[in-house]
Amino acid sequence: MHTALTRRLIGALRFMDPVPRQQAIYSLLDNLETLAPVMPQVMLATRSALDDIDDIDFTTSVHARIRALIQDKSYIAKIDLNLSYMVRALASRYSLENEHLLIELFQSTHGFTNSQSIPIQRDIMMILANWQRRYWLSDIKHTFSTMHPWLKRAFLMSSYSLDDEGRHWRNSVKSSLGDYEKIVHEWAGSKAQNNGWRIPV
Structure with missing residues (x-):
């Protein structure tokens, strides 16, 4: 071939x-x-x-x-x-x-x-967020502190599908975010204001 x-x-x-x-x-x-x-x-x-x-x-x-x-x-x-x-x-x-x-x-x-594979886990997380699988995201948010940095950034974006639960959770972890996580947090927050926004996967 x-x-x-x-x-x-x-x-x-x-x-x-x-x-x-x-x-x-x-x-x-x-x-x-x-x-x-x-x-x-x-x-x-x-x-x-x-x-x-x-x-x-x-x-x-x-x-x-x-x-x-x-x-x-x-x-x-x-x-x-x-x-x-x-x-x-x-x-x-x-x-x-x-x-x-x-x-x-x-x-x-x-x-x-x-x-x-962290890249595969990252993509799956964002896909499930786009599909509004809130129960799954809610279950794994408790493992955020031990996640790989790529997964942390993916979860920050994904958390916007959790509505009020996601907002309260982000407020609770905001002080512990690194500089790059803060950038992702702000970017996703601005995008999430657009109705129908989906995480690029």
């Missing part, structure tokens, strides 16, 4: 009409064994198509295939970088199945190293 050319061809999918674009995404997902070296580009093209094409059947089918790769512990999903892009593709639409899988992934080890 000519990797550079394949990347360019995958990137060109965004210029296709919806129906052939959907068919092309299905074809990519059917050939992941061959396309494993360009898995991030495949998932980027998939996420782009999911965002651009308003077709619930298409989204449901694509998400089911991605979840199956993760749940079946495919070697493709055992690479942290690939898993990160797969998680972001699932972020395109809420479903109960996606919620349960992401919560399980947050608590699990990732990749061949059997350690937790």
